[in-house]
Amino acid sequence: MKANHKKRIGKVLKKLKTFDKESAFFVTSASPTLKDRYQYNDYNQDSDFYYLTGSHAKHLALLINTKKNSVILFAPEKNPIMELWEGKTENFKTLAKNIGAELVIYKRHHSIEAFLDAMLGVQTLFLQNVKNETAWYVGEKILNIPIEARRRLPEKVIYTEEIMGPLRLIKEPYEIKETKEALKITWDSLLKTIPMLKPGTKEAHIAARLEYEFKLRGATQAFNCIPASGPSAATLHYEHYSRTLKKGEMFLLDYGARHNMYCADISRTFPVSGKFTPLQKDLYNVVLEAQIAAIRKVKAGVKVKTIYEAAAKVIIQGLIDFKLLKGSLSSNLKSGAFRKFFPHSIGHSLGIDTHDIGKIRNGPNASLKAGMLITIEPGIYFAKAIKKFPVSGIRIEDNILVTKTGGKNLSYFIPKSADDIEALFE
Ligand SMILES: [Mn+2]
Known part of the structure; x- marks a missing residue:
């Protein structure tokens, strides 16, 4: 092809x-x-x-x-x-x-x-x-x-x-094939890097290893990766790479390979010690549930706003349960108070450019068309420490092909349940 x-x-x-x-x-x-x-x-x-x-x-x-x-x-x-x-x-x-x-x-x-x-x-x-x-x-x-x-x-x-x-904006079968190849390289390279995810490793070394693994596979970085440990993850486009991974913290990795010009863009969040603490796991599961709820809504004809709100609702409910937000789900959705913890959009189009041409964010009423390739990437961030939560962030991102019948997750094989993430460290 x-x-x-x-x-x-x-x-x-x-x-x-x-x-x-x-x-x-x-x-x-x-x-x-x-x-x-x-x-x-x-x-x-x-x-x-x-x-x-x-x-x-x-x-x-x-x-x-x-x-x-x-x-x-x-x-x-x-x-x-x-x-x-x-x-x-x-x-x-x-x-x-x-x-x-x-x-x-x-x-x-x-x-x-x-x-x-x-x-x-x-x-x-x-x-x-x-x-x-x-x-x-x-x-x-x-x-x-x-x-x-x-x-x-x-x-x-x-x-x-x-x-x-x-x-x-509408991808040809050839472009989907290239994106799948980029995603395969993205995952294979991460697998080789997983043993480095432990206390004492420098963020910069993880970034370097990923880039090396991409190059071994004929690819390059789709964008400067975000290897964000602990508080670094609260900076959405973190680019200092200056920290060392610490015991008990989480590590947010937003990265992707580019193969024959086509970009992958994946985010995963890991426990540096190999096991999430109960609190981290509860928070992680809120983000995961929000991401899955958003992906379930993806389908040709659906408004971007609908997808965003599916994730926002789960995040709001989670934050209410953690007593970080007051009031009802609907009042919070209206007021936007949750945006302090989830300050970005649900995703973007993906292709030759990581943030590809053809905005899917063109106002709340923009709707999806079959053949679009988009990211779904909700997150929860603590820019300041609050209650039991230190400065930190969790984001989970997959690459989804929009079809007439639903969203096809092209990155389905990259583990993301809390158990599957922990199993990577065993
Ligand atoms: Mn992205």
Whole structure:
């Protein structure tokens, strides 16, 4: 199974025509970003560009134009000096052929002019909204010319997200297959790391081990993992990695592998000593029950709000039982007082980007469609110590495929019941 880029480009063309007869769609490769004055960060292709071309090459541009249904792949002139330093570039002729595009070679220092030339006569231009990518500069150039002076350059500029959001939000079978592979690597790598989960281990070492295990399996980190022990877990996007795991605490791990660009995103919470204390277990089970309740609600046509509330209700009831909230379930749902303990949304779409395009959080009334891939990740956090609860956090996250009949948990094989988590330490 392979990605069919020609077919995806065809879908963009079809969608373009529904906006304006004379419209075009322009996306470019990601611009390399600097790490310091002389070095670059690892190159990470722009996700829209990758989705439509499958290429990791730099300095490319794709223009899809309703005029004559033309698809142009712009590639830079061959540069032997650059190839000496950076290695041979991809064969752009083959790439253009594979995606059904005409290949146009441009000179690097005339790129913007070459792109603008090809856009003459276009009324509405769809443009990538990513700062510092070439498409961004093309947009800036156009928008800086007053409309009355633009002549044949586009009058209207719209972000490509309008087209790419709905398209990328619904996953193809190929994308599901890649996500499953990423999830398998995610779990296999954790299994190798479990023996390190004990008092005395540094958070940073767990992160390093996971990354090493991913690389052994041909994958990378989907995002900087969150290896949060004890109080670290109360910081939702914890990134210091500075603590050492301590006896009796919990350890929240939010991590995932990226394989062939597709991301997994999993959270699990472990007892550092191998066994939850009775209080930790009660709290853990509230989060687990909330997560399962939310997953049960997942189905095409269901509102995101419904799923969020299914989890929120279980969390509120749990907090009332722990005497951390006063009043009734319904009054708490209304007042939102529980958000102090559960301050984030229920999840996000997942794909080439960990927080994928096509927001599922577009207001409370956004609803799910078959083929969406989402995370379900409720949690309870104590930003301050309260009663018997120290500063800490529990989150449980799975990756769910939305279908017409329900939610299919693609990460079902990663243990999450309190007993199964404890069994990992035996
Ligand atoms: Mn997530």
